[in-house]
Amino acid sequence: MPRPDQGDERPTPAPASTKKGLRQDFDARARAARNDFEAQLRQRRADFGARNEALTARTGRNLPAAIAIALAFAVVVISSLVLWKPSFMLVAAFLLGVGVYELASAMRFAGRDVPRVPTVVVSVAVVVAAYLGGQVGALLTLLGGIVFISLWRLVEVAFARTKPPAVSVVRDLTNGLFVQAYVTLLGVCVVLLTAQDRGQLWVIAFLFVVVAVDTGAYATGLNFGKHPMAPRISPKKTWEGFVGSVGASIVVGIVVCMLLLGLPWWSGVVLGVLISGSATLGDLTESMIKRDLGIKDISSFLPGHGGMLDRIDSVLPSAAVAYVMYLVVNH
Template sequence: MPAAATIVKAPRTPKAGRDLPAAISVGLALLVLVLGSLLFYPAAFVAVATVFACVGVWEVNRAIAGKGISVPFTPVMVGALAMPASAYFAGAEGLLFALVASTGATVLWRSLDPEPGAAKSILAGVFSLMWIPFLLSFVFLMLRGEQGPTAGMTLDLNDINPGVVQVVIMLLLVVANDTFGYLVGALFGKHPMAPKISPKKSWEGFAGSLAGATLVAIPATVFLLDQHWWVGFALAIGMVFAGTGGDFAESMVKRELGVKDMSNLLPGHGGVMDRLDSILFAAPVAYAIFTLLGRF
């Protein structure tokens, strides 16, 4: 046999650095799960999102443990379970109470442990609570809206809670931010925004995110929510800045912890936190915009 025929070729690495077929399959499965539960059974969506929050907390705590810091796992995980449900069923007051209670429990739990490093442990636990379940809970405040929580199924989409539509629009804008930013950045990106934090993000991609999010936000708010066009424009600007800030924040944390991905639970995507990073910062901004500008 010719010598060239016996050479084993190394597997090709996708240009994006990910397994694209796996990433697309997982992405579509998550899309069906999230949108299906959101539109037809909001309480199930709360449960699904709570699971994501708990897995995200576990990923972050595991990464922090690699630096020799032991996070008080039990009170932090209880807080991650309690905050989403409190926000959806009891509103902003319930979320605030759950945050204060879980933070106090974290401090008390670790203070009773004689092991050294209590201060770092408490700060890491409070950081996990504030970053993941607390910020994500603004999605549930938005979801309940002025009509309050929906416990049953919503089979009539003509009578859907406006809060559900707001959450759908927010998620669409987060996806638009990532998609348009990636496409424009890959084609035209030459000027990195923050090369030490995220070398692949460029100013050209950021401009693409702004343009793409605006194209999605204005028609969505006008036709789906019957709002003024400038509410959609403000929402697009807010979502792009918040989503980009969320990406940078997680990149900084991963760089400090010395990890590439928070985990490998989602093939082609990395960890759950690698999918939640933009949403965590986008949720409170979207809630504020809808709450304040939606009144005019």
């Protein structure tokens, strides 16, 4: 037993009112910290949104959306090429089918009646013919498809209650021809290249270079761009951005040629220069088409980011360049 002079050493319990006060003080501090965190989060979101809007206004594209879409396409395309080449035909048919549908729809919006159903059917058929029958199969299918689309439009005119003027019909036919020549003919070069021995590696290589062109032009144009390249066609494209795209494409071209294709370094310089020119030409061509049609984007297939054709405009002519270079190197 404790001695009387030691007293009781057990702590005296705090009054209930004190415990309640401490709990209220803790809750108040927790709420204040949470409110402060939420306020900081809202401010950061607002700052990010403001910076993104400024970049979009300056460059004409939503950068986060562009990166996300590019990564998604890269995963799908590269996976199909590496795992099983024939599966890439599904990817190519989808991309070209959507692309010709978008362009035909945009032309119809501008008053040029290009039949959409046969346009898509022909584009997909050319993809299959190119992979199975090579250049001859692709060319014959494309020519037959153009005749099919033209006859489709003429039948529509023949059964129309109100006959359009002959000038309008001729314009519709030539526009239908242009859709196939611009999207299908250039795009099918990717299929022809893929079907070749080690062709899938060439496809991956030139796509890397196209991405380098786009990235180099974006980075240098954003930071140093002052002199417009074609102000009437694409006001945001500058000569400084073009120089940056050439430099980036040469660097990536050398890397992919040496490591992926087993070619000497100077082949990468040639590939980089050619692809930088073709990719820029493709971008300007689509800008000219949209200006002629009086639209900002080919479609709204990718919400807030334009259409599929807006994303593959640089790839189309670059595919033809890469295919020709493959033939020169290997034959």
